[in-house]
Amino acid sequence: MVFKTLHWYIIRELLRIFVMTASALSTLAALGGTFRPLTKQGVEIGQLMTIMMYMMPAMLAYTIPMAALFAAVLVYWRLSTDNELTACRASGISFVAIVMPALILGLVVASVDLVFVNYVVPIFLEKTERAIISDIGSLLVTQVGRQENMKFRDFVIYADSAQERDSGSPNSVVVVLQGVAATKLKNGKPAQIIIAPEAVATITTSDSPDTEAEISFKLDRASAFDPRSFKRASFTVDSLFGGEKIPIPSTLKSKPKFLNHTKLSEYQHDPTNFEPVKKIIDQMATIYQYQSIGTQLYDRWKASSGGGQKPLIFQVPGNSADSLDDLYIYSPGAALDNEQQLVFSGAPGKPVRIDEYSHPPAGEKKLLYTYTCGEAALTLAPDEFSASGLAISLQLKNNVGSVDHVRQIPGFSGASKTIAGVVLPASIAPAPVPPPLDLLRIAAASTSPSMQSRNIDARKEITRLIHTIQSELHSRGSFSVSCLTLVLLGAALGILLRGKNPLAVFVVGFVPAIFLVLLITAGRQMAEGLSNRNVPIGITLIWMGNAIILALIIGVYSKLLRQ
Numbered sequence: 001m002v003f004k005t006l007h008w009y010i011i012r013e014l015l016r017i018f019v020m021t022a023s024a025l026s027t028l029a030a031l032g033g034t035f036r037p038l039t040k041q042g043v044e045i046g047q048l049m050t051i052m053m054y055m056m057p058a059m060l061a062y063t064i065p066m067a068a069l070f071a072a073v074l075v076y077w078r079l080s081t082d083n084e085l086t087a088c089r090a091s092g093i094s095f096v097a098i099v100m101p102a103l104i105l106g107l108v109v110a111s112v113d114l115v116f117v118n119y120v121v122p123i124f125l126e127k128t129e130r131a132i133i134s135d136i137g138s139l140l141v142t143q144v145g146r147q148e149n150m151k152f153r154d155f156v157i158y159a160d161s162a163q164e165r166d167s168g169s170p171n172s173v174v175v176v177l178q179g180v181a182a183t184k185l186k187n188g189k190p191a192q193i194i195i196a197p198e199a200v201a202t203i204t205t206s207d208s209p210d211t212e213a214e215i216s217f218k219l220d221r222a223s224a225f226d227p228r229s230f231k232r233a234s235f236t237v238d239s240l241f242g243g244e245k246i247p248i249p250s251t252l253k254s255k256p257k258f259l260n261h262t263k264l265s266e267y268q269h270d271p272t273n274f275e276p277v278k279k280i281i282d283q284m285a286t287i288y289q290y291q292s293i294g295t296q297l298y299d300r301w302k303a304s305s306g307g308g309q310k311p312l313i314f315q316v317p318g319n320s321a322d323s324l325d326d327l328y329i330y331s332p333g334a335a336l337d338n339e340q341q342l343v344f345s346g347a348p349g350k351p352v353r354i355d356e357y358s359h360p361p362a363g364e365k366k367l368l369y370t371y372t373c374g375e376a377a378l379t380l381a382p383d384e385f386s387a388s389g390l391a392i393s394l395q396l397k398n399n400v401g402s403v404d405h406v407r408q409i410p411g412f413s414g415a416s417k418t419i420a421g422v423v424l425p426a427s428i429a430p431a432p433v434p435p436p437l438d439l440l441r442i443a444a445a446s447t448s449p450s451m452q453s454r455n456i457d458a459r460k461e462i463t464r465l466i467h468t469i470q471s472e473l474h475s476r477g478s479f480s481v482s483c484l485t486l487v488l489l490g491a492a493l494g495i496l497l498r499g500k501n502p503l504a505v506f507v508v509g510f511v512p513a514i515f516l517v518l519l520i521t522a523g524r525q526m527a528e529g530l531s532n533r534n535v536p537i538g539i540t541l542i543w544m545g546n547a548i549i550l551a552l553i554i555g556v557y558s559k560l561l562r563q
Contacts, residue, residue, distance in 0.1 A: 006088065010101040013075045018105070022060060022067035029059035054128040061116035065483045068109045069513060072102050072490030073506045080498035095561060099491050106487035114480035118261040125258050136203050136213060136248065137164045137173035144177065152215065152248075155240055157182045159199070167202070175201045180219070182240060194240070196222035204245060214245035256468045268469045271462045272436035280458045281436045284443050287450050289430035290380040291340035296428050297378065298342050301334045311355075314394075315423040318358060324423065325368065327394075328355040329376070337377070339448050344376040351399070352376045354419070367405045371417070374398025378422065392422040463530055470535060471527035474542045475520050482516055485549040492556040512552060516545030 030052045076099075079085045088098055143150055144162035151157070160179030167174040180199040184192040196219040205213045217240040254275050256264060267274045272281055297312070304310050311328035318325045330353040331344035346352045354371040373396040381391045396417040403410055434442065443455035490509045497505045519541050527538025 006093065006097075007101050007104075010075065010079070010098075011104065013078075014071050014101060014105050017074055018067050018071035018109075021070045022063055025063035025067055026056050026060045029063060030055040050131050051128050054124045054131060057116070058121045058124045058128070061113055061121045062479075064109055064113045064116070065479070065486050066510075066513065068105065068483050069486040069490045069509055070506055072105070072487045073494045073509055076102070076491040076494030077498065077500075077505050078494075080495045085495060099488070099557075102487050102491035103484075106484035109487065110480050110483040113483050114476070117476045117479060122258060122260040122263075136215075137175050140164075140175050140201065140203075153241065153246060154185050155182050156185065157217075157240075171205050173203045175203070177201060180222075182217075193225045194219070194222055195225070196220055199240075202245075203248075213248045215248055216245045217241070256465065256472050261473070264469050264473065267465060271465050272440075274461075274465055277458060277461045277465065278436075280454055280461060281439060284439050284451060284454045284458070285433040286382060287339075287448065287454065288433060288439065288442065291448065292431035293380060293424065293428055294336055294339075294341040294378070297424075298334060298336050300425075300428075301331070301342070313425065315359070316356065316419060317421045324359055326357040326359050326365065327419070327422065328357065329394075330354075331376070339450055341380060342378045344378075346374045346398075352396075354394070354396075369402055369404060371396060371400065371402045371419075373400045373417075390424075391420075392424065394419040394422055460530060463532075464528065467530075467532075467535055468528045471524045471538055471542065474527075474539050475524050478516075478520055478542045478546055481546050482513070482549070485546050485553065486513055486516075488553050489549055489556070492553060492560060495560060496556055512545075512549050516549060519545040519548075 076085075085098060089095070140150060141162045141164050144159045149156050149158050157177075158181045159177040162175055162177050165174045165176055177199040178197070180194075180196045182194045182196075183190050184194070198220040199222075200218045200220075201215060202218070203213055203215050219238055219240065222238065256267070259267070271277050301312050304312075309330075311330050314327040314329065315324040316327050317323070329344060332347040332350045332352075333345040335343055335345065337343050344352045351372040351374055354373075354376065355367060356369040356371075357365040358368055359365055375397045377395045377397070379393055379395055381393075396419070397415070400415065400417045401410075401413045402417070433439065440455065440458060443451045443458070446452060446455070486509070489512065490506075493505055493509050497508065523538040523541030523544070525538070526534045526541060
């Protein structure tokens with residue numbers, strides 16, 4: 001009965017101070033986390049309060065160890081200073097029984113913290129992000145008002161002004177942008193510039209856990225330009241991303257430290273589902289399909305056009321709207337380059353010849369142009385504006401010449417010429433894409449520089465992901481265990497430093513806690529690199545802080561027992 005009364009008395013005091021301290025620290029941490037959205041992103045007060053409420057449970061997981069340490073120090077210091085522990089020892093109560101409430105609190109708090117960092121924190125961080133995304137319309141208007149750009153996929157979008165309008169649906173928001181300029185980047189450089197007097201951005205929120213929100217852009221009277229020559233494009237641009245709704249990227253899902261334990265285990269088992277890895281594999285799949293098209297065209301040339309006796313026939317845009325001309329390619333030789341794309345080659349006295357015929361709805365076709373060159377390369381590239389998703393062109397090189405048969409005059413002559421807008425024969429289609437793991441094996445064995453480069457990038461990203469997951473799981477475990485070790489250390493220091501200033505006692509216990517956090521951070525940074533040799537060292541550092549605190553606990557408790 002005595003033990004029950006004593007233990008309940010100490011546990012009640014520990015819980016009271018622990019709850020108060022944890023609440024205060026979590027509130028301060030949540031306020032610090034909402035300072036940037038308030039000052040930089042123009043979030044409204046109501047939205048800010050919602051974000052703060054979601055961040056408090058997330059911050060609680062990281063303030064629990066400090067709160068438990070402070071509670072143990074303060075309670076056991078007061079019990080020792082008021083001679084209550086002396087009375088307990090005089091009554092025959094062992095030292096182990098006295099610190100048992102601290103052990104119980106440490107075990108409970110460590111278990112709660114482990115659940116929080118693995119499951120509760122990711123849930124509330126996701127809720128925080130969804131709360132921000134749900135107000136993405138206002139954020140876009142604020143960004144435009146501050147003359148900041150918006151980046152979606154490969155497009156950087158600027159606008160002179162923006163206004164949010166009611167869409168009539170609770171799940172969508174419409175933002176009208178005035179004076180729009182969109183730059184499409186390729187390898188970090190401008191590949192296309194689109195300008196429009198007006199654009200309508202429609203943001204649709206979703207209840208799906210995989211997609212928080214999607215955005216689409218409709219353009220009014222838009223023009224596209226080549227930034228290298230500033231010539232107007234030959235096609236009409238009425239939307240970005242081919243008119244499709246694209247998901248607004250999630251910051252959390254691309255960083256393992258924000259994911260729950262289940263998701264981390266899933267990515268550890270199959271890293272190809274991780275978004276950055278998946279993006280690289282999608283690029284591999286595109287290259288694989290382009291290479292399959294090149295192989296099919298080469299096989300067709302060998303079967304029917306070998307030696308240049310018969311043409312390989314394509315189509316290109318005609319002079320009138322929606323018309324297509326026929327392109328007949330006569331080539332003495334052909335081969336696949338290192339990217340598996342088809343290259344036509346001439347022979348001495350037999351250049352590559354390309355005849356372009358009109359293809360009217362009625363009447364006979366008419367020869368329009370004839371081109372000759374030493375080499376012609378058929379190149380494929382992604383193009384979201386075309387229906388096929390492909391931009392196909394014929395690059396003419398080496399003594400290029402042409403004849404305009406309509407006006408009966410010599411045409412262009414020079415070192416090179418590009419025939420854009422080539423349309424593949426209907427029977428040529430990309431090969432089905434193999435599963436991601438098979439595609440990685442194909443890329444590893446490929447001689448294509450593009451595939452080899454993507455394979456290296458994917459392997460690096462996978463290695464970094466696996467190392468990050470390992471360090472994240474160990475650091476979460478170490479941080480949770482620190483709740484137990486810090487509570488036991490705080491109780492021992494509170495008893496050992498009786499009569500001293502309680503804040504001074506707390507600072508003495510706080511120093512090992514800071515040292516533990518620094519070791520966990522250093523261990524994570526070392527383990528998350530690409531070197532396999534650094535992973536064991538990093539994991540050792542992650543757990544070393546708890547080992548040092550445990551050694552301190554053994555030393556302090558040994559001294560107390562001797563007393």
